[in-house]
Amino acid sequence: MKEKIRKIENEVEKLLKNSKTLEDIEGIRIKYLGKKSELSNLLKSLKNLTQEEKKEIGPLANNARKNIHSKIDKKKELLEENFDAETEWIDVSAPGNEIKKGSLSPLSIVQQDIENIFTAIGFEVADGPEIESEYFNFDGANMPANHPARDMQDTFWIKTDSGDGNGQVLRTHTTNCQVRYMQTHTPPFRIIVPGRVFRQEATDASHEHTFHQFEALVVGKNVSVANFLSVAKSFFSAFFGKDISVRVRPSYFPFVEPGFEFDISCTNCGGKGCSTCQQTGWLEIGGAGMVHQNVLVEGGYKRDEYTGFAWGFGLERLAMMKYKINDIRLFHSGDTRFGKQF
């Protein structure tokens, strides 16, 4: 047994001499001092020896254990002091790994701008469902079943057109919120409704099946086209940060009477004519008009008691103008290089 102890001590000594890393040392510690090591087993077996033998071997084994312990500690200290500066150095001034951050979509930025401008002049921001009943999307907006205007919009139907207003659609415009809001509010009120809308359309550089609109709706006594022109001029001037003129052209939308398309003076040339506005000096923006009395009646008001104006624009179109983006499909491309530019 004495032999065995001496052999273990020699082995450890040899291994320590050749070890070069802290991992080596840890391996030696586990192998020679661990619970399952030869030395531990030997110490456990002492109880089977005679009293005499115990007196002789016991202290020897314990000393060996202590020796190995202190030799390992010493070697460890030595290695820690003399670490290899060539391979184990740390450059504390090196830049860390970049943590990639996401960015706001230009649509979110534009929507926030719009909300800030409108809430500052007393508008409320309203909301409504994207999956909408046929009634609020069409009938309430003066487009009953078989109304030819329903053909103007290619609709995603969730539950097919039943003709009684009980079908379900992905809303084709934010106009679905007009009658919804009217039914629970009494004029006068001023709201904007920014939101996602859906059309069954083939996509190209200027068309998407999923896009965003923002609706403006003002209802009260004696609200006129002049009010609309004034709000539109103030909004676009604030949005583009320069003086913008507005003009309207007669048009037709079922939920307004009269209805108009409207244009703003070119944000690029200010109206002189350039390639952006195809030398006309004007840019088409969207549709607007005086709220049809049929819509106000659906909202629960007496015919001719109130008047109002409404408009609907594409948020994408505004963002494309503001940031000179040339393809609407980029908004949903998920390309982070696109989002980072704004």
Ligand SMILES: [Zn+2]
């Ligand atoms: Zn121009």
